[in-house]
Every structure is written in C-alpha cells, then in structure tokens.
Amino acid sequence: MPSNSLYLAVVALPLIGFIISALFGKKLSKQIVGIISSSVIIIPFFIILNAFIGFLNGGEMIHFYLFKWFSVGHYSVNFGIQIDQLSVLMVMLITGVGSLIHLYSISYMHDDENYSNYFSYLNLFVFFMLVLVMSDNYLGMYIGWEGVALTSYLLIGFWFKNNEYNDAAKKAFVMNRVGDLGFLVGMFFVFYYTGSLEFTKVNEALGLGAMVPQLAFIASAAMFLGATGKSAQIPLFTWLPDAMAGPTPVSALIHAATMVTAGIYLIFRSNALFSLAPDTLNIVAIIGIATALYAALVGLAQNDIKKVLAYSTVSQLGLMFLAVGVGAYTTALFHVLTHGFFKALLFLGSGSVIHAMGGNQDIREMGGLKKYMPITYATFLIGSLAISGIPPFSGFFSKDEILAMAFQQNKILWVLGVAVSMMTAFYMFRLLFLTFSGDFRGSKEEKSHLHESPLLMTVPLIILAVLSAIGGIMGLPEVFHAPHFLNNFLAPIIVQTGEAHEHLSASTEYMLMAIATVSGIISIGLAYTLYVAKKSVPGIDASYSGLAKLANKKFYIDEIYNFLFVRPAKWISDFLYRAVDKVLVDGIVELSGKASLFTGDVLRSLQTGQTSFYILAMVLSICFIIGYFLIGL
Amino acid sequence: MDIEIFNGVSVQQYIWLTVILFSIGVLGVLSRRNAIIIFMSVELMLNSVNLLLVVFSKMHADSMGQVFVFFSMSVAAAEVAVGLAILVMMYRNTKSINIDVLSKIKE
CATH class of the missing domain: 1.20.5 (Single alpha-helices involved in coiled-coils or other helix-helix interfaces)
Known part of the structure; x- marks a missing residue:
C-alpha cells in the first residue's frame, strides 16, 4: 500500500541518512552532510504531520506488518509498525525538535573534525528513537530502547580523547543496562501470561484478566525499573548529569527532549498493565516526587550551566513520573511535550552561550551577556519563564495540571510538588541572572570574542521559543471552558479502569493555579534580589558549607x-x-x-x-x- | 611346484634372484653415502621388481604383466632424468655428492 510505504519512510529515512554520512561522510563536504542529515529528519516530520492531521479528522490507528522476524514454537514475532495518537505525538516531537537540533548542529559543530561521524550518530539515534515509539510490540520497542542507549553512549563520548568523557559514556551505558534488565523481566512476565508481545493483543488479554494484581505488580515494577534507568530517576539517575559531557545539541535532543522521556512512553504504552497495579503507581509517584525534590535541591547549588539544566531535566522528569503515578498519563505526556520544547530551547541557548564563551561553562565567569547576545537572551528568558510555570507560557499549563492531579490524589504530594516548582523557578533565574545580567566576569580574551550566534543557531532558538510560549494551548485547563485537546486526542490509548476522576471545583483549581504562580514569582523575585540587586556571585566550591555544600556535592550520591x-x-x-x-x-x-x-x-x-x-x-x-x-x- | 619359465630356470629360482637383487639394492641404499651409488641401488630394486613381474606374467600366461613392465620402465627413465638433474644441482651447490651434506637443509 502506498501510504504504508510512506510511513515506512519515516523510519527508514534516518537510517539511510546514517548510512550515507557514515560511509561517505568523509568524502562529502560538510555542507552536504549537514543538508542530507537534516533533510532525512525534516521529511519524516512532514509525513507524520500529515498523519497527525488525519487523526484530527478522526482517522483510525495505522498498523501494518513489515515482515515476520522470527518464530519460536507457536509464536512468531512480526516486525510491525503502529501509528496511533500516542506515537504520532512522540514522532512529531522527535522529528520536529530533532530537525531544529540538526539545523542548529550544522553551525554548532562546524569546526569539529569528526563532523560527519557526529551527524551519522545523530541520525542513527533518531532512527532508533523512531523504532522505539513506532513499533507495535514490546520486542521492537526493546530494539529501539537498546539502540538509543548505544547512540547515547557514542554521543556522550563523542569527544573521546578526553578520558572523563569516556567514563561518563560508560557510566550512562552501564546504568541503562541495569534498567534494561528490569524492562526485559517485565517483558517476560507480560509474554508468559498474555501470550503475546503486541500492544493491542496484550491490552486485550489484560482486559480479560490474564494477570492477577500481584503478578501485574511484579511485571509493572520491573518495567518501571527499566523506565528509571532510561529516564534518570532514583535510583538510576546519576548518569544523566555526567552525560552532559557530550556536545550541547546532543544534550538537548537526547538527554532533555526525547530519549529520557522513553520511560514515560513505556509506562503510557503499558497503562493497561500499570492500572492493574495501584501499588506500582504509588511507587512511581513517590520515586517521581523524590527525584524531583532531590534534583531541584542539587540544581540550586550547581555552577556549571549544563549541570544546572541537567538536574533540572531530572527534576522535571520526576514531575512527569509523579503525574504517571497519580494515574494522569495524558498530563505526563503533556509535560513531555512542553518540556521537550522549553528544555531543548534552554539547552540550545546554553550551547549558544558556550559557543560565545569559547567552551567555558562556568556561570560564575559569565554575566552581562544580555548586551552581546540579545536573541539568545530573549529566547532563554522565555524558556526560563516556561519551565518556572509562569502563565501564559506552556510550562504553566502542564505543570499546573500535574499539581492539580497530585492535589486530588494526595495533598502532601502537592505540597512537595509546589516546593519543587519554587526551587525550579529559583535555580533557573539564578542561572539566567548570573549568565545574562550584571557585568562580564570572565577574562578579557573571552570578552573580546563574545558574539551573537549565527542565524542557523538563532532560528531554531526562536522557533522553540515560540513553541514554548504557546505550547500550552494543547491542554487548556477545564475551568477555562476550552476543550482539552490532548485529553480528547489521547483518549483511545488510555484503557478505562472504570473509576473516573471527579473534577476539582473551579474555585479550588483557580486557587491552586494562583498558589503555583505566586510561588514561582516569589522565587524569581528572590533570585532577582540576590543576583541582580545584590550582585552576589557564588564563591568557589570549597567555600560552601552545610546544606549548600551537600547540594553542591550532589549529596555524595556518586x-x-x-x-x-x-x-x-x-x-x-x-x-x-x-x-x-x-x-x-x-x-x-x-x-x-x-x-x-x-x-x-x-x-x-x-x-x-x-x-x-x-x-x-x-x-x-x-x-x-x-x-x-x-x-x- | 616346479614350473619352468625359460631355458630350464624355474619360478622359484627367479624369485630367489629377485629377492637377492632387491636386498642388494636396499643394502646399497642404506650403507652408501655416495648419491650416485644410492641412485643405482634404487634402480636395482626397481628392476628386480620388474623382473618379478615378467616372471609371474609368463607363469600365468598373461601378457598384461609384461605390458606393465614397459610402463614402469618408461616412468623409471623419466625419474632417472629428474633424479640426475637433482644430483647435478646438488653437486653444483655443494661440490659434493655425499648425501650427508643434505642434512644442511635441516638448518
């Protein structure tokens, strides 16, 4: 069928791009490699945009088999592609943000000697990520799951001449493997009791009671372990901050927008299984909020621009898991999407700063960059406002929804969530003020070559800033009497468990919003008085004491x-x-x-x-x- | 059994003759160091066997044995040519036809 081969192209094009730049990349000019690698991501984006429009008009799930992979006994595993409302959103995020980051990389990596290797890895990553979200069964998903771990390893250790970077890459790979084991065990359970690995058939069997709650608990807990590995949650999170050793666009694409959200995707996909096991969901919620709190605390005392963003990513992922844990799958995905926009924006913005600073990442040596790089500053400001949950930016809507869902479930979760959101606002604006306000604190030589980044880097920033600003319209709160687009769109994926959420009263909801917003603004004000009005600059690491020292040392978890x-x-x-x-x-x-x-x-x-x-x-x-x-x- | 083969010589006597000729050949090969003598001894063994073939061929009144001898003689002629060529090369290289010098190949 012609349409099927069109969707096959979505997966195949990045692979072709990988082969071209891996085999012939050294012979082709850098420009051509960049154009080819970017176009094999941009074309799939438009194909999938078409599918998305189809779904908007009430299209059915697209599902077809490519070939029979292997058969064991009576069971044969098919290599199939499934495009439904969930995967269409994920693919749009991956290819959309992916294309912007490819374009950005053309300029960012221009002077690198392994330029074509970089693009081949990046294309390979997108290929595996698409396999992960487009496969119709757990095994195909597992291939993508392993593949992204591999490409993440390759890209973290991209500057392989530095041994520390290699160690960071190995750490990421090994920690991911621990989680993968959990995913594998969960998969075994699912296959043993439902007799299939295909999502549709598994869900059908689970609906017929293939697994008793105790079994579902073990299987879902094992899968959650897999998710913690990939999405950097307690206890397997320490690799993500170290993963910042890779080039900055890689951090934006893999370690902020796409790969780390694979854990959320896994749980969303398996929501029929997780809904059978309320105990697992409680664990997920607790782990999520604990990770969010921990990472936010550590983020307060970091002085490396990328480390702050890395801990902020861990913290935001924790919030997504909190949302999953309270059964609000759609809300989690909403935050995945908005976080994909603003965190990619912040990372690319930090890349632009690092570019201007000639590789220096220490915010204590920056300052006053507002004058030199106005576009980066403006977009970074939008990203910071979005992540801090200030209306009307996108982060406000998704974070507010998470907090409202947590409030319904458990007031303590809500209080902790607000605390996380306050700390987020504080450390983001601490970062922003230290980087862009005041006077420049770096060396004269650095000052002499401060410059705004080229157009190829600022245009993706601007596009992402627009998305971060308006992304909230995907899920307007119900009190606004607007249809919640995402909830309706994703409704077919969620397996109904029977108990519907009772809605909060409008006044409660307004109150929650007001508290979240005001607390965010207070944090920003606090950061402003500290770092702009008083112009204080964090001292050297040794000068910290007490809790600050603990946070700076990441609570000695490593x-x-x-x-x-x-x-x-x-x-x-x-x-x-x-x-x-x-x-x-x-x-x-x-x-x-x-x-x-x-x-x-x-x-x-x-x-x-x-x-x-x-x-x-x-x-x-x-x-x-x-x-x-x-x-x- | 005393079967006369030729001019009153019996099969047994021929067999004894060939055994003696063959043994002389073996002893020659074993005891001498001169490559040409060894070569001649090899030929002697070959010809004793040829003779035996002819004797048995006559005894069974089957000419195939004698035809076979012609083949073996022509092969032997070729072999002699090759062998002598090797000897010539050996002499040129070592100025000697003592086969003990060939133990040099071991080193």
Whole structure:
C-alpha cells in the first residue's frame, strides 16, 4: 500500500541518512552532510504531520506488518509498525525538535573534525528513537530502547580523547543496562501470561484478566525499573548529569527532549498493565516526587550551566513520573511535550552561550551577556519563564495540571510538588541572572570574542521559543471552558479502569493555579534580589558549607554508589581475575601450549637430517607393515 | 611346484634372484653415502621388481604383466632424468655428492 510505504519512510529515512554520512561522510563536504542529515529528519516530520492531521479528522490507528522476524514454537514475532495518537505525538516531537537540533548542529559543530561521524550518530539515534515509539510490540520497542542507549553512549563520548568523557559514556551505558534488565523481566512476565508481545493483543488479554494484581505488580515494577534507568530517576539517575559531557545539541535532543522521556512512553504504552497495579503507581509517584525534590535541591547549588539544566531535566522528569503515578498519563505526556520544547530551547541557548564563551561553562565567569547576545537572551528568558510555570507560557499549563492531579490524589504530594516548582523557578533565574545580567566576569580574551550566534543557531532558538510560549494551548485547563485537546486526542490509548476522576471545583483549581504562580514569582523575585540587586556571585566550591555544600556535592550520591556497588564489583572482579582467570583459565590454556611444546621437543630429535636414517626408518617401517600383515592376517 | 619359465630356470629360482637383487639394492641404499651409488641401488630394486613381474606374467600366461613392465620402465627413465638433474644441482651447490651434506637443509 502506498501510504504504508510512506510511513515506512519515516523510519527508514534516518537510517539511510546514517548510512550515507557514515560511509561517505568523509568524502562529502560538510555542507552536504549537514543538508542530507537534516533533510532525512525534516521529511519524516512532514509525513507524520500529515498523519497527525488525519487523526484530527478522526482517522483510525495505522498498523501494518513489515515482515515476520522470527518464530519460536507457536509464536512468531512480526516486525510491525503502529501509528496511533500516542506515537504520532512522540514522532512529531522527535522529528520536529530533532530537525531544529540538526539545523542548529550544522553551525554548532562546524569546526569539529569528526563532523560527519557526529551527524551519522545523530541520525542513527533518531532512527532508533523512531523504532522505539513506532513499533507495535514490546520486542521492537526493546530494539529501539537498546539502540538509543548505544547512540547515547557514542554521543556522550563523542569527544573521546578526553578520558572523563569516556567514563561518563560508560557510566550512562552501564546504568541503562541495569534498567534494561528490569524492562526485559517485565517483558517476560507480560509474554508468559498474555501470550503475546503486541500492544493491542496484550491490552486485550489484560482486559480479560490474564494477570492477577500481584503478578501485574511484579511485571509493572520491573518495567518501571527499566523506565528509571532510561529516564534518570532514583535510583538510576546519576548518569544523566555526567552525560552532559557530550556536545550541547546532543544534550538537548537526547538527554532533555526525547530519549529520557522513553520511560514515560513505556509506562503510557503499558497503562493497561500499570492500572492493574495501584501499588506500582504509588511507587512511581513517590520515586517521581523524590527525584524531583532531590534534583531541584542539587540544581540550586550547581555552577556549571549544563549541570544546572541537567538536574533540572531530572527534576522535571520526576514531575512527569509523579503525574504517571497519580494515574494522569495524558498530563505526563503533556509535560513531555512542553518540556521537550522549553528544555531543548534552554539547552540550545546554553550551547549558544558556550559557543560565545569559547567552551567555558562556568556561570560564575559569565554575566552581562544580555548586551552581546540579545536573541539568545530573549529566547532563554522565555524558556526560563516556561519551565518556572509562569502563565501564559506552556510550562504553566502542564505543570499546573500535574499539581492539580497530585492535589486530588494526595495533598502532601502537592505540597512537595509546589516546593519543587519554587526551587525550579529559583535555580533557573539564578542561572539566567548570573549568565545574562550584571557585568562580564570572565577574562578579557573571552570578552573580546563574545558574539551573537549565527542565524542557523538563532532560528531554531526562536522557533522553540515560540513553541514554548504557546505550547500550552494543547491542554487548556477545564475551568477555562476550552476543550482539552490532548485529553480528547489521547483518549483511545488510555484503557478505562472504570473509576473516573471527579473534577476539582473551579474555585479550588483557580486557587491552586494562583498558589503555583505566586510561588514561582516569589522565587524569581528572590533570585532577582540576590543576583541582580545584590550582585552576589557564588564563591568557589570549597567555600560552601552545610546544606549548600551537600547540594553542591550532589549529596555524595556518586560516592555512596561507588562505595556500595562499584568497589564490591571491583573486589569481585579482582578476585575472579586472580583466582579463576589467572590460575584456572590461564592454567588450562597454558597446559595445552606446554603439552604441544613438549611433544614437539621429543619428536624433533627424530628429525636428524641424515638421509640414511630416514631411509632406514622407511625400510624398517615397510618391513614392520609387511610383517604385521603376514603374521596378523 | 616346479614350473619352468625359460631355458630350464624355474619360478622359484627367479624369485630367489629377485629377492637377492632387491636386498642388494636396499643394502646399497642404506650403507652408501655416495648419491650416485644410492641412485643405482634404487634402480636395482626397481628392476628386480620388474623382473618379478615378467616372471609371474609368463607363469600365468598373461601378457598384461609384461605390458606393465614397459610402463614402469618408461616412468623409471623419466625419474632417472629428474633424479640426475637433482644430483647435478646438488653437486653444483655443494661440490659434493655425499648425501650427508643434505642434512644442511635441516638448518
């Protein structure tokens, strides 16, 4: 069918782009590589935009099989593509933000010697991400899930000459693997009890009661472990801040807008399973709010522009998990989308700043950049307002919805959520003021080449700023008497559990909004008095004390993990190396070598080189053989 | 059984002759160091076997054995040519036809 091959192209084009830039990238000019790599992301965006419009007009789910992958026993796994309301939104986010970041990268990475490698990895990432969200079964999703971990590894360690960056890449990969194991176990459970891996069939079987609640709890908890790995939640979050070692556009695309939201996507996809297990959802909510609080606290005391954004990402992801945990899947996806806009914007903005600063990322050495880079400043301001939840920017609507949902479920969750949102506003504006206001604090040399970034970098910033500003219209609150577009659009994906949410009264909802907004504004005011009016600048790391020191050191989580997991693992490997590998394995291997050496030594003495000896041996052997046959037979 | 083959010589006597000729050849190969002598001894062994073939062919009144001898003789002629060529090369390289010098190849 023609339309099917069109949707196949959505997945295939980035792969083709990857092959072209990986094989011929070094021979083609940088411009051509950039154009090809970007267009293989832009074209799918328009194809999927078409599908999106189809869904708006009441289109049905698109589902087709590409080929039979393999069969085991009576079950065969098909490689199928499923485009429904959920995946269409995810694909739009991936390809939309992805194309902007590709365009931005053309300029940002222009001087890099491995330019074509960079674009090939980026295309490969988009390919795997599309496989992840477009597959019709868990196994295909798992391929994408692993593939994005691989490309994330490649891109974090992109500047592989720096050993710290390599370590960060390895850390990300290993921590992701821990989570992947959980996903795999969850998948085993689902397959064992429902007999299928296809989403539609799994949901059907679950609806018929294929899993009792206890089983659903184990399966969904295992899957949630997978989600924590990919989406950087407690306990598997420490890789994400380190992942900032990669180029900044990579952080924007992979570690802010798309890959880290795969965990949310997984839970959304499996909402039929998670709804069967309210205990898991409680765990998800608690982990989510705990992560959000922790990361927000750490974010308050970081001085690296990208580290602040990284912890802010972890914190926002925590809020999304909070939304999932209280059963508000759509709200979580709403925040995924708005967060995709404004966090990509903030990362690209920070990339623009880093570009101007010649690679320096320390906000203590910036300041006053407003004068030099007005476009970056304006867009960064919009992004900060959006993430702080100031109306009418997009973040306000999604965050407010999360908080309202949390309020319905549990007042404590709501209080903590407001605290997170206050801290978010504070650290974002601390970052903004330290970077853009006041006087420049860097060296003279840095000051001399401060400049606004080229058009190719500022245009994506402007587009993302517009989206961050108006993205909220996707989900206007119900008190505004406007249709909640996202809720209606995603309704077919959510499996109804029977209990409908009772709505908050209009006055409560207005009150919640007012509290969230006012608290955000208070935080901004606080940041303003501290960093603009008083012009205070955070001192060197050693000058921190008390809670600030704890937060600056990330509560020593890395050190604790090192002590609890890394060191025992090292001991065990050391023991295995000495006892098993050195003695046992090497012993066996060396024994075979020594045995052949010994027999060689013995047999060599026979080869005298004396021709007459050989002839004698030959004659005697012939006599022996003849004698044997004469006597033996 | 005493079957006369030729001019009053019996099969048994021929067999003894060939055994003796063959043994002389073997001893020659084993005991001498001169490559040409060894070569001649090899030829002697070959011809003793040829003779045996002819004897048995006559005994069974089957000419195939004798035809076979012609083949083997022509192969032997070719082999001699090759062998002598090797000997010539050996002499040129080592100025000697003592086969013990060939143990040099071992090194």
